[in-house]
Amino acid sequence: MLSLFRPRLPIDDDELDWQLATFKWLQTEFGGVGGRPLILPSPRWFPPSPRQGHERIEDLFAAVKAAAGMGAWPCELRPGREDRPSEVGFALLLRHQHAPAPCGTFEVEAADGTRRVVVTYNPALAADTDAMVATLAHELGHYLMSTARTAPPGGWALHELHTDLTAVYLGFGLFLANSARNFSQFQSGGLMGWSSRTQGYLSEGALATAIVLFQRLAGRDPAEAEPFLKIYLKTDLRNATRALARRIPDVAAAVDSVDLAEFAS
Secondary structure (H helix, E strand, O other): OHHHHOOOOOOOHHHHHHHHHHHHHHHHHHOOOOOOOOOOOOOOOOOOOOOOHHHHHHHHHHHHHHHHOOOOOOOEEEEOOOOOOOEEOHHHHHHOOOOOOOOEEEEEEEEOOEEEEEEEEOHHHOOOHHHHHHHHHHHHHHHHHOOOOOOOOOOHHHHHHHHHHHHHHOOOHHHHHHHOEEEEEEEEOOEEEEEEEEOOOOOHHHHHHHHHHHHHHOOOOHHHHHHHOOHHHHHHHHHHHHHHHHHOOOHHHHHHOOOHHHHOO
């Protein structure tokens, strides 16, 4: 009966096991979380840019790369397809019949014996800095994973899910969680209603859980992330923190004990 009143983890046991295994894989491939900082939406990490348009996004991308510890990794940034209405409400639904443009893409181009890494972003996100940071961090996750020697837990078929978790590993969990789902009102042509946008691949609850695991692997209090989360995500963070403290008192030991062979595809 008492278990009914305990905080519940926002994800199920299978997804928790997958996250622990993925953190094990990430640390095996790219080094321990250790002193990796939790990147915050502050001028310390993202100084204001005096430039506009694509040049401003280039400055933002440089800041994201530096925060991720990938500042020296060569990469070309290009604007991609625009207009990304993932879901819309009421009559506007009829106006968007084609697949929405992606938030961003990662590609390795090979020509004339040279290898060029290209990241694109959706210009429609330019006014939403948090969403743009989340997108750029996700694409850098692809870049980092492209250098892995082994397949991630469950295989490359799940690589988009792994890439979201890789962005958390790089320190950008707050941005991914806050951008995973966005609701807003609209008024257009005499119509009023609501719209929603989804971004990324992991759920908000999964990202809140991943932030807790990341913070505890780094030896920090997960509560440090709380002031920067959307109001309703604070509850997910608290529940994940309390549930994991009860179930996995030593996250580092739990991650270390994972047998990655059990997750081979």
